[in-house]
Amino acid sequence: MTVLDIRALNRATLERQLLLRRASLTALEAVERLVGMQAQAPFPPYTGLWTRLSGFQPDELSxxxxxxxxxRLALMRSTVHLVSAADCLALRPVLQPMLERTLRAAHAGQLAALDVEEVVAFGRALVEERPRDTxxxxxxxxxxxxxxxxQALLNIVRTYLPLVQVPPRAVWGKSGRPTVTTAESWLGRPMASSAAPDAMVLRYLSAFGPATVADVQKWSGLTRLQEVVERLGPALRVxxxxxxxxxxxxxxxxxxxPGVPAPVRFLPEFDNLLLxxxxxxxxxAAEHRPALFTVNGIIRASVLVDGVARASWKITESRAGKGARGMARLVIQPFTRLSAGEVSAVQDEGARLLAFSAPDAPHEIELAPPP
Known part of the structure; x- marks a missing residue:
C-alpha cells in the first residue's frame, strides 16, 4: 500500500483547497468545490475566496x-457555514442527527420538560411569518x-429548523443583527428527501482528501462513518x-x-482548512496550534508559508479625522523565524491583502518579531 508522507498530504490538500494557485472559478463554484466555508463570523469567507480565486471582488459574494x-446556516460541527442554496438543501438532512445529538448534550434537562414539537411549530410560524432577529x-x-x-428554546428551534441568516447580515460593507427564517421559506424549495451521508463523504474527500475516517468525522461532526467508507470502498483508493x-x-x-512550490497565502479566521x-x-505543526486555536474558541487568521501555518495576522484601522480614512495596519506575528525570501513574499502578499480589504485607506505592514 502506498505511503503518503506529510509533504505529499500537504500538497494534495492545498491543491484541493485552491491554494497552490488562484483558480478561475466563480464564487459560487468555489463555495461548492469547498463544500461550504465556515462562517460563524460574517466576513472571513470574503478573504477566504480572495485568497483562492483570481480576480475575486466582494460584490460577487454579496x-x-x-x-x-x-x-448561511448551522451545518457541519453545528457551526454556521456559507453554502450554496443547493448544498443547504442537500446537506442539512444528512447532518440533522449530529445537530440533535449536540442539542441533547447541551440541554437534556430542558428537553425533558418540553413538548419539542410544539416549540418547533411555534418557532416555524414566527420566522416564516417574517424573518426575525434572534x-x-x-x-x-x-x-x-x-x-x-x-438559549435552550432558541437552540431547539435552530436544531429542528434549518434557519438561514438573511441579508444584510454578511453583506460586504453592511451590518445587521442575525435575522433568520427557514431555508424552505427563503429558497422556496423543500429539503432533500435523502439523509444518506455517502455523497457528502465523497464531496469531503474531493475537497480535503486524502483523509482518514476520523478526519471526515471531525469535519462533519457525524459519527459511525467507518461503515459508510467501507460501503464506498470499491469507489475509493486507499x-x-x-x-x-x-x-x-x-x-x-x-x-x-510533493516538490511543487506553494505560494504564501493569507487564510481568514475560522478557515475550514484548519478545522x-x-x-x-x-x-x-502541533507546537503552533496554541498560537491559532485560542481557549475562547477563536481560530485566528493564519499565514501559510511553504504550505503550512507559520504566522497569524490581523488588520486594524486607526481612527482619523472627519471624512478621512484611518491607517489600515496589517500586523503579522510569525511563530518561527522567517528567511529573508519568506519575509519578502509575506509582505508582498500582505500588501495585496490590504489592497483588497481596505482599498481606500493608507496601508502599513508590521512584521512582529517571532517569540
Whole structure:
C-alpha cells in the first residue's frame, strides 16, 4: 500500500483547497468545490475566496447572498457555514442527527420538560411569518414558555429548523443583527428527501482528501462513518500515512508532486482548512496550534508559508479625522523565524491583502518579531 508522507498530504490538500494557485472559478463554484466555508463570523469567507480565486471582488459574494444563491446556516460541527442554496438543501438532512445529538448534550434537562414539537411549530410560524432577529425570536419564545431557559428554546428551534441568516447580515460593507427564517421559506424549495451521508463523504474527500475516517468525522461532526467508507470502498483508493493510519481518497483526485512550490497565502479566521482534520499536522505543526486555536474558541487568521501555518495576522484601522480614512495596519506575528525570501513574499502578499480589504485607506505592514 502506498505511503503518503506529510509533504505529499500537504500538497494534495492545498491543491484541493485552491491554494497552490488562484483558480478561475466563480464564487459560487468555489463555495461548492469547498463544500461550504465556515462562517460563524460574517466576513472571513470574503478573504477566504480572495485568497483562492483570481480576480475575486466582494460584490460577487454579496450579490449571491442577496439573490439567495448562497446562504448561511448551522451545518457541519453545528457551526454556521456559507453554502450554496443547493448544498443547504442537500446537506442539512444528512447532518440533522449530529445537530440533535449536540442539542441533547447541551440541554437534556430542558428537553425533558418540553413538548419539542410544539416549540418547533411555534418557532416555524414566527420566522416564516417574517424573518426575525434572534433577540426578538428569543423574547417571543420566552413569552410563550416563561421561566424556561432562553438559549435552550432558541437552540431547539435552530436544531429542528434549518434557519438561514438573511441579508444584510454578511453583506460586504453592511451590518445587521442575525435575522433568520427557514431555508424552505427563503429558497422556496423543500429539503432533500435523502439523509444518506455517502455523497457528502465523497464531496469531503474531493475537497480535503486524502483523509482518514476520523478526519471526515471531525469535519462533519457525524459519527459511525467507518461503515459508510467501507460501503464506498470499491469507489475509493486507499493509502497510509507515515504513522500507519489508513487514508481514503477518490481515485482520480489530484495528488501533486510533493516538490511543487506553494505560494504564501493569507487564510481568514475560522478557515475550514484548519478545522477539518482529526490530525491537522499536514497544515499546522502541533507546537503552533496554541498560537491559532485560542481557549475562547477563536481560530485566528493564519499565514501559510511553504504550505503550512507559520504566522497569524490581523488588520486594524486607526481612527482619523472627519471624512478621512484611518491607517489600515496589517500586523503579522510569525511563530518561527522567517528567511529573508519568506519575509519578502509575506509582505508582498500582505500588501495585496490590504489592497483588497481596505482599498481606500493608507496601508502599513508590521512584521512582529517571532517569540
Amino acid at each position: 450579490k449571491l447572498l442577496i439573490d439567495r444563491g448562497v446562504v 433577540g426578538e425570536l428569543g423574547r417571543l419564545l420566552m413569552e410563550r414558555w416563561p421561566g424556561l431557559d432562553r 493509502f497510509r500515512d507515515e504513522r500507519g493510519a489508513t487514508l481514503y481518497d477518490l481515485p482520480d483526485a489530484p495528488r501533486p508532486d 477539518s482534520y482529526a490530525d491537522g499536522s499536514r497544515v499546522v
